[in-house]
Amino acid sequence: MTEPFSILLIGSGGREHALAWAIAQSPLCAKLFVAPGNPGTAQHGENRPDLAVSDHAAVVAFCRTEKIGLVVVGPEAPLVAGLVDDLQAAGIPAFGPTKAAAQLEGSKGFTKDLCAEHDIPTAAFARFTELEPALAYLREHGAPIVVKADGLAAGKGVTVAETLPEAEAAVRAILDGTEGGALVIEECLFGEEASFFALCDGTRAIPIGTAQDHKRVHDGDRGPNTGGMGAYSPASIVTPEIAETVMNRIIAPTLAGMAARGTPFAGILYAGLMLTAEGPKLIEYNTRFGDPEAQVLMPRLSGDLVPALLAAAQGDLSGIAIGFDASRAALTVVMAAQGYPGAVTRGTEIRGAETAGEETVVVFQAGTRRDGDRLLADGGRVLAVTALGASVREAQSRAYAAVKRIDWPDGFYRSDIGGREVAREAAAGEAGSHGA
């Protein structure tokens, strides 16, 4: 039996509150530190906003002083900056991919090349750094077509272009920049999207649930994209057969390919899928838990998260039993500050967030700040009101009932989170058990 040890969690969002909530429940967690943390994570551990996460030497020194037995990295930026590499070099177990393995999220071109090498189903694609060949490719293939900037920091994201002029404008916006750029042009896929999460140790993977996000800011999937306005799990559209195909055709060859390159992937592989008529295809990878997907995955976990994260960090998941409870569904509704995803006003008071929870409801905090007894909004996405239920419909009605108990006139939320799944459940007569 391993003795309980101290854990350091990196991050400050709703995802990290959900991770802190799950980690603190483990008998193996002697003490939890969260850097920087938020008022939600402070309910489960000690926040350390004084620890500069970008100063890796300072994080290593902190881990030595506090005898940290495991570091869990929530967001992507510290992964891409190589925090896990530096911790591992110092002999400190750290959960999350190395800098080289985080390229699966950091570089779309890298991931597309890996897919091509290992016959992983994905949209047909080509990579460009020059304008003329890119424009010629567009003309040859026609619209609809998808244009993606390469790299995390590109900031110009993804354009699903319905017309050729729209695609050309997107290509020019990326390649005309003074510093040049790189892009991927790919075939437009059709189908429903779902997210698939696997816990990986470099060679093995354990599926730990599926989810669907709601990226657009307004009801009916209208308005600009956001980090995610709500999610539910499971996504029943990912049937057990589809889940098996994803594990065999997408996750396993990705791990094999990364190991063969000498950059094995350990951490969370979050596959964004398009469920096409020809089967599931990979749209993109993230190399961490989603936010707000973590808020619906954590409450559905069966088994202790901490030994699973430690085993993944140490490269051996073989003795680990973790999965998800197929009899439970979860749904989270994000409450955001007016104006999000644009500029928001900070400092407005939220009342009732800390008493809106109950046995089946947890209010995870993201952009919040404490001022004495008052809880204030301090960011775009502020709360993730999360409920469990026997069905997504039950979780949905509990989550919205809790949202209504929160008094925050300066916030807003989507009122249709989970709507598509609830309609599917109704069509299926709410019979049977849940998927992944």
Ligand code: AMP
């Ligand atoms: P992002 O999360 O910013 O990379 O945006 C990706 C989104 O763009 C996905 O969630 C899809 O909705 C859409 N998308 C990306 N690639 C494709 C594709 N090949 N075909 C259709 N839609 C795509």
Ligand code: GLY
């Ligand atoms: N909710 C989408 C993400 O975490 O990337």
